[in-house]
Amino acid sequence: MESTTLWIIPALPLAAVALNLMIGDRLGRRGTGWLACGAVGLAFLFALRAVFALAAMPADDRQIVDTVYTWMRVGDFSIDVSFMLDPLSSVMALVVTGVGFLIHVYSVGYMVHDGSFRRFFLYLNLFMFAMLTLVLADNFLLMFVGWEGVGLCSYLLIGFWYERPSAAEAGKKAFVVNRIGDFGFLLGMLFLFSYGGSLNYERLFAAAPAVFALGGVVITTATLLLFLGATGKSAQIPLYTWLPDAMEGPTPVSALIHAATMVTAGVYVVARCHVLFELAPLSLQTVAVIGAATALFAATIGIAQNDIKRVLAYSTVSQLGYMFMALGVGAFTAGIFHLMTHAFFKALLFLGAGSVIHALSDEQDLRKMGGLAKALPWTHGTMLVATIAIAGIPPLAGFFSKDEILHGAFASGNYGIWAAGLIGAGITAFYMFRLYVLAFRGPSRISEHAAHHLHESPRSMIAPLAVLAVLSIVGGWVGPPAVFGVGNAFHDWLAPVFQPVAAHGVADAAHGAADAMAQGAAAGHAAHAVPPATEWLLILASVGVAALGIFLAFRLYLTSPSIATSLRERWAWLHRTLLHKYWIDELYDVVVVRPIHALSQGLWKVFDVKVVDGTVNGVAFTFEGLSAVLRLFQTGFVGTYAFFLALGVAALLLHFLRS
Amino acid sequence: MIPLTWSLAVSAGLFTIGLVGVLVRRNALVIFMSIELMLNAANLVFVAFGQHMNDIEGQVVVFFVMAVAAAEVAVGLAIIVNLFRLRETVFVDEVNLLKG
Amino acid sequence: MMQIWSNPDVQFVVWALVKITVILFTMLGLVSYLIYAERKIAGHIQSRTGPNRVGPLGLLQPIADVLKLFFKEEFIPDEANKVIYHVAPTLAVVPALVTFSVIPFGPQDALRVTDINVGLLLFLAMSSLGVYSITLGGWASNNKYALLGGLRSSAQMISYELAMGLSTVGVLLLAGSLSLVRIVEMQSGPLTLFGVAIPFLQNWFVFFQPVAFVIFVITALAETNRAPFDLPEAEAELVAGFHTEYSSMKFGLFFLGEFMNVIAICAIAVTLFLGGWNGPGPPALGIVWFFLKLAALLFFFIWVRWTFPRLRYDQLMHFGWKVLLPVTLINVVVTAFVMHWGAGR
């Protein structure tokens, strides 16, 4: 049966890691590249096969569980290393392996001149393993292994060029900030375990409605802690600051980890735990508000950034905010849908940006680009597709998912959030087209040196771009709005997973749980309550806002740049604020980093040196004294040892005789 | 039919002889031989109990012991030869490298 | 008096002793005339006539040789380890004699000392003990040529013992028993290959295990230190090898032991591969057939000795470890596979 072959999906990249470690130095660059890409490609095929097997099953019990072995068993607590494929994880697995494969192929071309080619693919494959473990795990603990694994790989890859101090710093920052989130995540997990009694998804979710009171303190705390973990991994307020710095890593890494896959892990977790979140309306509300705030906030920062990758990074933060927004208002499917389409076009944007940077001999400043459309036709074309897609112009992918999110927000009655999302969409269109215009249109501002080497990227880099461009166009067509009346395949596919809590509820659910059912049902299916006319209006609004943003971008940066300059001068304080990202990094530095640093200094000088070291040294001195005596037995002569051994045997026999 | 006690007595005797050999001799080769003697004493017990309990497994274990003994002797002798090359001696009380 | 004789234990022991005595003296006589045959054949191979002075055709020559050996002065080196020096020659003869106890010379019970169910293992055990006489003899003489000869022989015999043991595994697989009598009984009846009965030939294992037979004979030559594997006593390098310092009847014992070993190993080869006592005619002729086959094989041994030059030592090791051993292993595996799938037989 296919069900037994799930483990092979994460195992393939791991095997590639092992092979790379063992014989990588004999394979050469070409061989290493083939190995890495082949493993991920195969993993994709296996995932595809598993998904087909899943699709062949009846809709209501689409779930494949593959238990590899029992990891640990303590009393009646047992954790299996076991993988689970359901519609939700199938979407994730396909996105991870599919986009991952394309980015691997791209990387072969991108990294070809790098000295640490082999190390790069080692990390990249290790990341694929961890990510697939995260996505396919069927319990929290195994998922946490993947969760930490992707964190580690992210750290390693951000600091890939560790000889650059800024890269090493960025890696450290990402790791530390993530740790804060991980800490929350771990706490949330322990909360769930101590109250829910299991870490297995199925068992825990089945038990949840009975165990946790609706809106109770426990479930709210637990879900908020989980969400803290998600904000860390998915770069939401307040833990988003690491992601823009993470752009120090190689561009394919930014595309794979910091745009398409790892940063969506938080979204995945919240979606996976939707049962729990639906039991905690306060948490859900928090998710929505944080998501909306992040979406708007990061978008505004994106306007003023000049580094092409940083613009994209803030855009990623913003888009992740949209996903959380969707989850928060109960439109889980919309969130996952956006996750998928975003993976396509954001990976494409990053890879395109990488192609531009590659062509310009590692120039990342938008002010030193311009007029690249002719020199880089393929890059330009695909980038344009991605930009339109993210701006939300039909019929490209971004439109469908973003519209569904806004629709979900509106339908659930969260008008404020809807408004924030709408404004954010406009700003998104604006800054994305600002990026596009600055890079590809207008007069060339390229330095002479870079212009000299200007070249279109090799085919191995262009091909993934093309594939992703196609996906960015057609990717959204699986989930058209209800008013189009053609049926929503994506919705149907995920429906069994996102059944409202009622379906999970146990018979003796308390009255609170009954309320939860009603609410959950309302949240999950509120989308259908909006009349068609309103829905058309909503679509029009979002497209209109996007078009306005695009128009402004063209006007300000292409046709009459003088307006942009005068605006910048008139609103200098605002521009400075945006350019410096609201001084959030500086704020964190003053509020968090410095006090902790000072405290640590104090602890080190006083507590560590005196107390800890004193204890350790004291223990060591004690044992040194004791062992000076014992050492007399340690003569180094085999005969002596044998003698004591025989003495022991004699004593043992004496014991037998006496008993 | 040989009484179990007889075999055990012989085995105990052989084992003690081997043990004393390990304790009193300085020549690594003779110590090694004494260890072989002890192993054989153990083998005898296995066979004796196997016969006593009418079970073939005692003999299977002896088979394993012999295989391990062969491996052990090969490695041990190689070490002794190397020791001799380095130190010109096979007397264990002239070698105390085990002292940490 | 009668009571003692009616005790089955006593009967068994006495009967066995009688048989052992008969075999012992037969073998002593056989060895003497084997030496004579060797000298005679060697002579003819080298276009000489060989011994022809003592008795008709020199037939009494062995007796003269033995008498001469008895009366020679016994010489013991000063620095020799006396005990071991004396024990070593005895050790050359004993294992070979023990081997004869399990060889069935004929179908009748009277023509074998005993039939134990690990006869083949006993043979291997005894051949593995054969190393001691040469090694110890060489060492105890306190002579560097002798010591080198002894060390060479121990390395050589250990190396070739493996291939020999493994070459018998094929036969063991076919017969399904370690008892030599059983192995011979399995070889009776007409030869049938692929369902076709082949006239005039019997069901001897040599037809099923030709590779094993060839290897067995080669390793037998090496085990008995016969040319072309007589490195332990290579005259050109080691004077006379391990028995350089031996004289008189002790030298005679080494000589006796060598030829005894040759006869024993040939008898085993006959038993394992050439059908033992099986042959046309009534069972009474069994012993005749056995000795005919034995004689043929002995002739072959002598023939080889006077035909082939000696191997160099590294060639010997190379041949033993890198050719014979892998080939026997493959032979065992192939036999096992064929047996398992029931083809071929």
Add this chain to the structure above:
Amino acid sequence: MIVESLFAAFAAVALCSGLMVILHRNAVTSALFLVLAFCALAGIYLLMGAEFVGMVQIIVYAGAIMVLFLFVIMYLNLKHDVETGVQVAVRRGLGWILGAVLLTEGALLLRRGWFPGPVAAPAVPPPAGNTEAIGEVLFTRYLFPFEVIAMVLLVAMVGVIVVGKGLRPGAGEEER
């Protein structure tokens, strides 16, 4: 009766030659007495109906292991051991005393008969065809240990070759 007397004889030979192993100053003589002890043990095994083990005992211990010992002793060209000095004497004294204590304890334990199972002979005699029985068990229930043993032997072989070649710096390159 024959079996019992033979057992007594073999046991006496084994014990006496065992003693000679540790008493004799010459390593070669020790080794030879050890061979004798092994052969006597093989005889005991035969008496106990363990023919296979008895024969393997001779083939492996007497035919292979002890030859290896002799080989090494001759290779190292050892003379009689010198055993003088106060320290050596003290050690010898302690060793013998300890041995005597152990033997006494063992004898006392044996007299108390602490071992499990019936002391009398079992009703069913052990099976006759003992090689087949061992093979049967060895390749079914003990298959995994058997494979492990094969691995152990392989590792030992590689180890011996590595150790035997010597790790003196530079020597390896020159020889090649």
